[in-house]
Each structure stands twice: as C-alpha cells, then as structure tokens.
Amino acid sequence: MGVMPTFTGSRWTRRCLSVSRNLYYEDELLEEKFNGFMLKRLVSYAADYKGDYIKVILLLVGSSFLSLVPAAINMKIINEILPQDGIVPKGALSLSVFFLSMWIVLSLGGVIADYISSKVSITLGNKIICNLREDLFRKLMELSFDYYDSRPTGKILIRITNYTDEVANFFINDMTRVVDSIFIMIITIVCICFVEIRMAAMAVLVSIPLGLLMWVIARALHKCMRVERNKQSNRTAFVAEDINGLEVIKAFNREALNDEIFSELSDKFHKAFMHSTRYRELFFPLSHAGVRILCTVAMYLTALFIITNHIGAELSLGVLVIITTYMQRFSYAMYVVCQRLQSITNVTSNVERIFEVLDTENEIAEKMDAKELVVTEGALKFEDVTFSYISGIPVLQNINLQVEPGQMVALVGPTGAGKTTIVSLISRFYDIDSGKILIDGTDIRDVTLDSLRNSVGVMMQDTFLFRGEIIENIRFSKPEATDEECIEAAKKVFAHDFIMKKPSGYHTVISSQGTELSGGERQLLSFARLILKDPDIIILDEATSNIDTETEKLIQKMFSTVLKGKTSFVIAHRLSTIKNADRILYVDDNGILEDGSHEELMQKKGLYYGLVQKG
Structure with missing residues (x-):
C-alpha cells in the first residue's frame, strides 16, 4: 500500500475549503429586527412575578x-451645627448626635434595601430566564x-x-443597576429643581446630547453585533x-484541513468582534467625559455663586454642598446608564x-379540532401522495398504496429511491x-x-442511544414501565444475554x-425500546443491517411473534430478512x-427477481 498523499495548498484543498465556506460561512438573515414588541414580550416573562417585580421597584426607589x-x-x-461667625449654635452637640444617628440608620437602611433588592432581582431574573429557556426548548422539540x-x-x-446566558446576565446583574440609576437621576434632578433650577437645567442640557450620542453609538453597535453573532454562530x-x-x-485524515477551516471561521469572528469593539470602547470615554463635564459645571456654578455673593443671600453653604453632591450623584448615575x-x-x-x-412557524401543526387517533384494525392507505423536501422537486409523486390490517410490508429498491421517506410520512415527521x-380511514x-x-413505533436506520443505564435506554419509549417489563422486551429481541455479560x-x-x-x-x-412501547403500527428501517447472521435468524423468528397481528413496514437490504413478508x-x-x-x-422475474439474483 502506498502512502496517502497530502493535499495541503492544492486545488483539492481549496475546493474543500470552498465547500466548507458554503456550509459554514453562510450568515443567517433575521426576518424581524428588534423592536418595541420584542421588548414587551421579553418583559412579559415577568408577568407571573408581578409581586416580586413591585417589591424590587419599591426597594430600588427606597x-x-x-x-x-x-x-x-x-x-x-x-447650616445648623457648624459655628456661625465663630459662635457655636445652642444645642449643637445634641443635634450632632441626632444627625449622626440618622445618618448611620439611613445608610444602613440603604445597604439593607440594596441587598434585599439585589437578592430578589437575582431570583426573579433566574425565574424569568428559566421560563424563557423552557419555552425555547419546548419550541425546539415541537419544530x-x-x-x-x-x-x-x-x-x-x-x-x-x-444567548440565553447573556440575557440572564442582563436580568440578574445589569437591569437593577440601570433601574436604580434612572431613579437616582430622576430624584436628584427633582431635588435640585426645588433648590436651584439653573443647576438642574444645566445638568439636563449636558445630559441630553450625551444621551443622544450614546444612543447613536448603541444603534451602530447593534448592527455590528448582528454580524458578530452570525460569525460566532458559524x-x-x-x-x-x-x-x-x-x-x-x-479516519480520512482531515484534522489539518479542518483546523484551517476553523482558523478562517475564527478569524472572521475576530474581525467582527474587533469591529464591534470599536463602538464598545466609545462608551467608557464618552460617559466618563460626560461625568467630568457635569462635575465641572457644578464646580463652576458653585464658584460663580460664591464670587457673586449668592451664598447667604440666596443659597446657604449647606444648600450649595447638597447641590454639588446631588450633581455628582446624578453624573455617576448617568455614567452607569x-x-x-x-x-x-x-x-x-x-x-x-x-x-x-420562538416565532418559527411549525411546518407540522395540529388542527384546532384535532382528535385522538384510535387504531382499531391498523389499515393504512396512501391516496395520490406527493411529497418533496425542496419545493418543486418531488421525491414521491402520486403514490397509491393500500395496506390491510396486520400485514407485514417490505420495501426494497435502490438507495435514494424514497423508501425511508415513505415510512417517515406515516409518523408525520414531514407533511x-x-x-x-x-x-x-x-x-x-x-x-x-x-x-x-x-x-406508530419507528426504529430508524440510524440508531441513537442516550447516556445512562441500559435499562433506562430501553425504558425511554415507556417511562412508566417496570424493570421487569424492560427485561422482558430485551428478551423478546434476544438482547438479554449480551446485556447480562456487561459489568453491571x-x-x-x-x-x-x-x-x-x-x-x-x-x-x-433500539429494538427492545420499540417492542416495549407496543405500538399498533411498527416501522423498521434497516433494523437488521448491523446484526450478525446468527442473530438475524433469531430476529426472523421473533418477527413471527412480535409483529403478529400488527401492521408493519420493513426496509431491508438483506433480502433474507423479508422473504416471509406478506407483501x-x-x-x-x-x-x-x-x-x-x-x-x-x-415468478415475474422482474426488478425484484434481478435484485435477488444479484444478492
């Protein structure tokens, strides 16, 4: 045997990379972009927890x-305790103790309110995201x-x-901070308005253009994030x-080639990420600059009031201090937002x-007045059935088939002829x-x-087992089944002996x-799992393709008992397994x-005869 040639850098490699680009470089186009309705839907997940939400809002306001x-x-x-013109006000000591006690109590109250609101919002955020994830998973199972x-x-x-993790992170960590900061901005501006409206007006005038600029940057970032999410998804x-x-x-020595494809995909993601980062990096300096501007304006107006002798006449020193403090709090809150x-x-x-x-329309939808199917006999009929995976390219066309109750029907023919498609339609995996x-009827x-x-019980060509105990894999088709029932199903398909040879x-x-x-x-x-379900109609798609000759003989004997009285469809390339089929x-x-x-x-010596002769 010769050494398998490598094709790195060759036309073959470039062709493989080109095919991979078609498969993995194709970005998904969103049918609907984020809008107010989506925001309303997201918030609606909190509808079941209105009490908790009201509690969080009240705690944040408090x-x-x-x-x-x-x-x-x-x-x-x-204003009331510090010496005025060198004279200490009467009762200054008792007032100091009183104000200090209030300061400590209120500060502790704020800390406790913060802690409780944070704890409640984290719990609430987790509940909301759990509901969102469950809806998403349920939808994926329905599609x-x-x-x-x-x-x-x-x-x-x-x-x-x-994606749901990042939404959860927002609900748990960011949402309360944004809401808290908005409340602080509103309260501080209202308080400043009562004392010095010019200062409040200046804060608003500086905040509006900064907010608009941030909004424009956020919109640009959102467009970049769409591209970034596509590259991450690819x-x-x-x-x-x-x-x-x-x-x-x-097996095909593709590690190096796939590594090259992954590098290209990672590079595309990196470029999209860096493009988004250019906008992300603007948030910090611009918001920081906004805080500095507001603080500078506050200090400038304070100095102006002192120079123009407004202190004492229009504003006391204490009032000026509280205005400056509130301006700083307003600035920081705006920075957080x-x-x-x-x-x-x-x-x-x-x-x-x-x-x-969540908005994807399910191709297989139940009618509003759908009724329960009760199989009395097991008769099955195809009437002029046409089906296509891709619109306009039919795989099956005008198929007519009448299967009597209890018949075993085998399907044979060349690969890709539509045998698996026919049986898949019975379970309505496709419409x-x-x-x-x-x-x-x-x-x-x-x-x-x-x-x-x-x-309808189906055993598909590609068997799939789940991580877990063997008995739980058998029980998958009938969760309420006892261990004895699972073991009996395994015995019927001659799986018991090999199972008992396993360590546990x-x-x-x-x-x-x-x-x-x-x-x-x-x-x-997989066969045992199907038998345990005990369906009225059984479909076996290449059920004996990987079974040795001796086991195949046992399975053929089993057909006569397990499939007896049940309508069944068997697809097989091993023609020996279907010789006893009714049709x-x-x-x-x-x-x-x-x-x-x-x-x-x-006797007809037609296509089936030729297939048997070749086999």
Whole structure:
C-alpha cells in the first residue's frame, strides 16, 4: 500500500475549503429586527412575578431615596451645627448626635434595601430566564425535521445556551443597576429643581446630547453585533459538527484541513468582534467625559455663586454642598446608564435570535379540532401522495398504496429511491404536498401528533442511544414501565444475554450514542425500546443491517411473534430478512413498480427477481 498523499495548498484543498465556506460561512438573515414588541414580550416573562417585580421597584426607589438623604443631613449639619461667625449654635452637640444617628440608620437602611433588592432581582431574573429557556426548548422539540434539516446543530445550540446566558446576565446583574440609576437621576434632578433650577437645567442640557450620542453609538453597535453573532454562530456550528463527526475526520485524515477551516471561521469572528469593539470602547470615554463635564459645571456654578455673593443671600453653604453632591450623584448615575447601554445592545441582538426560534412557524401543526387517533384494525392507505423536501422537486409523486390490517410490508429498491421517506410520512415527521395518508380511514392530519406517534413505533436506520443505564435506554419509549417489563422486551429481541455479560448488567452506564457497544448491540437495544412501547403500527428501517447472521435468524423468528397481528413496514437490504413478508414493494425513483409476495415477484422475474439474483 502506498502512502496517502497530502493535499495541503492544492486545488483539492481549496475546493474543500470552498465547500466548507458554503456550509459554514453562510450568515443567517433575521426576518424581524428588534423592536418595541420584542421588548414587551421579553418583559412579559415577568408577568407571573408581578409581586416580586413591585417589591424590587419599591426597594430600588427606597434605596435610591435613602442613598440621597445623608447629603441632606450634611446640609443640616453645615447650616445648623457648624459655628456661625465663630459662635457655636445652642444645642449643637445634641443635634450632632441626632444627625449622626440618622445618618448611620439611613445608610444602613440603604445597604439593607440594596441587598434585599439585589437578592430578589437575582431570583426573579433566574425565574424569568428559566421560563424563557423552557419555552425555547419546548419550541425546539415541537419544530419539524424541516427546521433541523436546514441549519447546523451548533447554530441551534448556541441560542439556548450562550444567548440565553447573556440575557440572564442582563436580568440578574445589569437591569437593577440601570433601574436604580434612572431613579437616582430622576430624584436628584427633582431635588435640585426645588433648590436651584439653573443647576438642574444645566445638568439636563449636558445630559441630553450625551444621551443622544450614546444612543447613536448603541444603534451602530447593534448592527455590528448582528454580524458578530452570525460569525460566532458559524464557528460554533462547525465545532459542534466536527465533534459529532470526529471519528470520520480522523479516519480520512482531515484534522489539518479542518483546523484551517476553523482558523478562517475564527478569524472572521475576530474581525467582527474587533469591529464591534470599536463602538464598545466609545462608551467608557464618552460617559466618563460626560461625568467630568457635569462635575465641572457644578464646580463652576458653585464658584460663580460664591464670587457673586449668592451664598447667604440666596443659597446657604449647606444648600450649595447638597447641590454639588446631588450633581455628582446624578453624573455617576448617568455614567452607569451609559455604560450599561452596551449590555442592553448585547441583549437586544440575542433576543432577536431567541425570538426568531420562538416565532418559527411549525411546518407540522395540529388542527384546532384535532382528535385522538384510535387504531382499531391498523389499515393504512396512501391516496395520490406527493411529497418533496425542496419545493418543486418531488421525491414521491402520486403514490397509491393500500395496506390491510396486520400485514407485514417490505420495501426494497435502490438507495435514494424514497423508501425511508415513505415510512417517515406515516409518523408525520414531514407533511405531504398533496394527497392523503389514512389510518383506519382517518386522515393523519386530522389527529393529534401525540396519539399518532403513540400508535406508530419507528426504529430508524440510524440508531441513537442516550447516556445512562441500559435499562433506562430501553425504558425511554415507556417511562412508566417496570424493570421487569424492560427485561422482558430485551428478551423478546434476544438482547438479554449480551446485556447480562456487561459489568453491571442492565444498570451498566453507556456513553452518548452507545459508542462502546457494537452496531448490532445498539440495534438490539433500539429494538427492545420499540417492542416495549407496543405500538399498533411498527416501522423498521434497516433494523437488521448491523446484526450478525446468527442473530438475524433469531430476529426472523421473533418477527413471527412480535409483529403478529400488527401492521408493519420493513426496509431491508438483506433480502433474507423479508422473504416471509406478506407483501414486498419494489420502489425506485418512478414510484412503486412491483408489489407482491416473494414467490409472486420471483415468478415475474422482474426488478425484484434481478435484485435477488444479484444478492
């Protein structure tokens, strides 16, 4: 054997990179951008916790008010206790003790109010995000295969993890600070207005243009964040798929090439991130400059009042001190709000993508008056069924098929002919373009999905096992099943013996997808899971593809008992497993071309006969 050539830098590599760009560099376009309605929906998640929200708001108002009272006490101390013209006011000592006690009590009250509001808001934020995550997960579970077929797993996963985490961080850490700062700004301006309206007017005049400038920057940042989120999503999608396909990557020596693709995706994300950072970096200096300007204006007006002898005549020294203090508090509060604008911008870009999933129309929707499916016999009928994965390109066209109750129907034919598609339509994993699929005379679109899928048991070509104990994987199809029922199901499919050879028997923990099991063992466990469900209609898609010859013989015997009296569909490339089927359908791109028992089709010497001769 020769050494496998490497293709780094070659036309082949560039072609592979080009294909990967098509797969992973495609940005997702948002159908709807962030708007007031999305904000209202986000806030609506707090509707179930109105009492907690009112508590938080009252605590924030109280905390904001209490944090400003000590400045008023300082004013009283300056005006009523400090010596005036060298004379100490009468009762200065008792007043000092009184004001000091008030100052301490109010400061402690503010600290306690801050602590309680922070604790309540963190709890409230976690509750809201839990509800949002549950809605998002529930929606993902409801969406049809069409949604998952059209996008990589990583782009879906990042929405329910990273994006919701950032929204949670805003609710828990940033929201209370923004609300608290807004209250402080309002209260301080109102207080200053009562004392010196010119100072309040100056604060507002400086704040408005700064706020508008920050808003413009935030809007620009939001556009950049959309691009950044796309690049982050593309990179995550590539990593998620690489991890799932690691065995194939190593088998084909693709590590270096995939590393190059990942580097390009990371570079694109880095460029988008740095472009966003240019706007993020403007928040701190501009908000800091705004605080400095306000403080400078306050000091300038204070000096002006002193020079023009307003002190004593119009303003006392204590009043001037409280105005200056409140101006500083107003400035800092405005600084906090401006700083948190970038957090708000991050949240809005994440919310866009979260609500995009929540607003995705489910292709497989139940009718409002959908009824429960009750399978009495198990008759199944396809009437002029046409289906396409891509609009305008039919995979199945005008399919007509009548299956009698209790029949075992096998589907054979070339790969890609539509066999798996036919059986997938029975469980309504996809909706047909036209025609009808009837179970006991009832259109499957007229019944609830729960009742339909409880009545139809499917074992797909690609078996999937979950991380956990073997017995829990079997019990997956029927959560209320006892251990005895699970063991009995395993015995029926001849999985019991190999399970008992495992270190802990049925309680042996297997990894995700059961990688430590052989292909045949995984299929037997999937078979046991299906048998435990005891559905009325059974679909087996390549159920014996990874089973050895001896086990295959046992499975064929099992067919005669487990499938007895049940309508069943079997797709198999091993023709020996379907010879005893009641009917065998030969399917190719042109539809169902042959229909009959094994003996009947062999006598015709047609397509099925040729398939058997080749096998």
